[in-house]
Amino acid sequence: MADFGMSDQELEQMYQEVILEAARDPHGRVPEDRPGSPAPHDGVTMKVEHGYCVPAESQQFNPTCGDHATIHVEVSDGTDGRPKAIRRIVWQGDGCSISQASLSVMVDLVQGRSVEEAMHLAEEFHSLMESRGAGIQNEDAEEELGDAVVFQGVSKYPMRIKCALLGWEGMKASVAQALTDMDKEKEQA
Amino acid sequence: MVDEARIRSQFPILDQEVHGHPLVYLDSAATAQKPVSVIDAVRDFYLRDNAGVHRGAHELAARSTVAFEEARAKVAALVGAESHEGGEEIVVTAGATAALNLLATAFGNASLGRGGGAAQRFALKPGDEIVTSKAEHHSVLLPFQELAYRTGATLKAFDLDDQGRILAETADQVITERTRVVAITHVSNVTGAITDIDPIVRRAHQVGALVVLDVCQSVPHLPIDLHAMDVDFAAWSAHKMYGPTGVGFLYGRRGLLEALPPASFGGSMVELAYMDKPAQYMDPPARFEAGTQPVAQLIGAGVAADWLRAIGMDRIAAHEATITRGLLRLGQVEGVRILGPTTPENRIGTVSFDVKGVHPHDVGQFIDSRGIAIRVGHHCAQPVHRHFGLFASNRASTGIYNTVAETDALLEAVAEVRHFFKVD
Known part of the structure; x- marks a missing residue:
């Protein structure tokens, strides 16, 4: 039988320090707007900040464990002469340490990147999560993924892969939405 | 009283190691294990x-x-x-x-x-x-x-x-x-x-x-x-x-x-x-x-x-009540809150709990590494979790084959969770 759980040693491998730390104070997280929530630090909110960008949001939910996140992106429309890019990405949500840490690492990786680069990274991360613990065997890709390679340990466990992919799926969906809205605006103009 | 050894011998599935630990099955509320007589039938x-x-x-x-x-x-x-x-x-x-x-x-x-x-x-x-x-x-x-x-x-x-x-x-x-x-x-x-x-x-x-x-x-x-x-x-x-x-x-x-x-x-x-x-x-x-x-x-x-x-539901209830008392000690573990009655009266041995600062999915993974099976998630009952201000929880649940020693193993593992995830 396949062994989908883990020994103590494997547990440490999965919950690497990077993951535990990122989960405790994840980047790009906007505190939820509800009684008792701490005030947003540094004044970070889900409000649109870049007027020249097209904003979009995507809600992601993992019904088995309740991980949930709303990912907000602002994508520049290329009129600045540069490729369309993710100018801002923040999120609201809650969940297990794997989902929270993955969201945090994803934000660090794609913030400011062109849409093309961000989609390329998402693909590489997807390959990593499909590697069943083996990793992607590609040094360039590993270098590009940076801190995200710590999720290699998670890819061994089918029950947890969804947690790690939650943020990336949300990023892809919200960027796709922004691009669609951009096209619509162009048509109307 | 129920003859523990005799009961357990009828459940060969319990006699195995998981991740290097003896299997402790505390998820009978999800599904119970089957005695040999049922499998044979x-x-x-x-x-x-x-x-x-x-x-x-x-x-x-x-x-x-x-x-x-x-x-x-x-x-x-x-x-x-x-x-x-x-x-x-x-x-x-x-x-x-x-x-x-x-x-x-x-x-x-x-x-x-x-x-x-x-x-x-x-x-x-x-x-x-x-x-x-x-x-x-x-x-x-x-x-x-x-x-x-x-x-x-x-x-x-x-x-x-x-x-x-x-x-x-x-x-x-x-x-x-x-x-x-x-x-x-x-x-x-x-x-x-x-x-x-x-x-x-x-x-x-x-x-x-x-x-x-x-x-x-x-x-x-x-x-x-x-x-x-x-x-x-x-x-x-x-x-x-x-x-x-x-x-x-x-x-x-x-x-x-x-x-x-x-x-x-x-x-x-x-x-x-x-x-x-x-x-x-x-x-x-x-x-x-x-x-x-x-x-x-x-x-x-x-x-x-x-x-x-044949065993008798009264005897089964009495045996499981001792296991329930074992599980309810979870309430004394630092950072653990029991979602449900904290005393053994008018309850069965299905004990859901929250570990402060650690998501149930992470708790379950840690507990599993000790060979202990518990359920994590919302257990197909979201409104009751909302009642407790949560979306998900951890749940240990008894069967006739459980022992007090198994509840000790669970308690020991749960007591380590917050330290492992560095929230203590």
Whole structure:
């Protein structure tokens, strides 16, 4: 039988320090707007900040464990002469340490990147999560993924892969939405 | 007392190591493990007797049919229901979820005028009320919520106290003259609390409402006499009472089953079928058992029911109470909150808990690394989690095979969780 759980040693491998730390104070997280929530630090909110960008949001939910996140992106429309890019990405949500840490690492990786680069990274991360613990065997890709390679340990466990992919799926969906809205605006103009 | 070693020897699955630790199975509320006698019965049936039931005239069909009906009688005996031919009160279904959906669909059919005058006692219309509780499993809540939407009836719910107990003492206010159906759990699959059903049943019958009881979590752990409890319908599954998956039961008072219109249509539930006029349906229980039945599974369930009766439900309850006390010590672990009654009275050994600062998915992963199986998530009961201000929790639940030493192992592992995730 396949062994989908883990020994103590494997547990440490999965919950690497990077993951535990990122989960405790994840980047790009906007505190939820509800009684008792701490005030947003540094004044970070889900409000649109870049007027020249097209904003979009995507809600992601993992019904088995309740991980949930709303990912907000602002994508520049290329009129600045540069490729369309993710100018801002923040999120609201809650969940297990794997989902929270993955969201945090994803934000660090794609913030400011062109849409093309961000989609390329998402693909590489997807390959990593499909590697069943083996990793992607590609040094360039590993270098590009940076801190995200710590999720290699998670890819061994089918029950947890969804947690790690939650943020990336949300990023892809919200960027796709922004691009669609951009096209619509162009048509109307 | 229950002979622990003798019981455990009947569950070979428990005798294994997981991640280098002896397996501790504390997830019986999700599904119980099966004793060898149940596994053998299923195997023997396929090896010797396998055939469809209630059709065909050959020897194997006859053996299968007799075994099927005997198994129904064994299950009936476990819960104090009738099983003599023509008086059967147990309908075989694909599971508890299927049983509750059958019932809600049948009520909906009656509301559309199907089943004739006798079925009108099940009919609902705008202004009528269906009463449930905030502690329900989704398999109770959703079929009856849908029934309310389809018929225009209003769905109401019993509130819970701060330990998650259904406030049965509010029955006289919650259940009104407009209430037609009360669908409620006997034991919560999250809090483990046993509902004080007497005031609820009394009030429901006073206003002419029907009581549907979810006994999934009580049948495997407590002595149950459905006649004495005076409920009208009840539903549960075999796999939580040490039987196979794929089979469950709908209990109905005989007179009610006779008046209830069918909800699922097909072979073996009809006496006469025509192209140009309505079919004439069979009497219960066949009326509700369309299609090929889970024969091997029911035979296994019958063996499980006899096995439980042979040990004695009182003794099982007493043994599990000692395990429950062991699990309730979780409340003394730093950062742990029990979602449900914190003392052993009027509860079973299903103990859900929250570990402050650590998501249940992470808790479950850590506990699993010690070879301990618990359930994490919302346990198909989101409203009760919302009651506690959470979305998900961790749940340890007992079976007859658990030991106090196993609760020690769980406690030890849980005590390490916050340190591992560095939130202590």
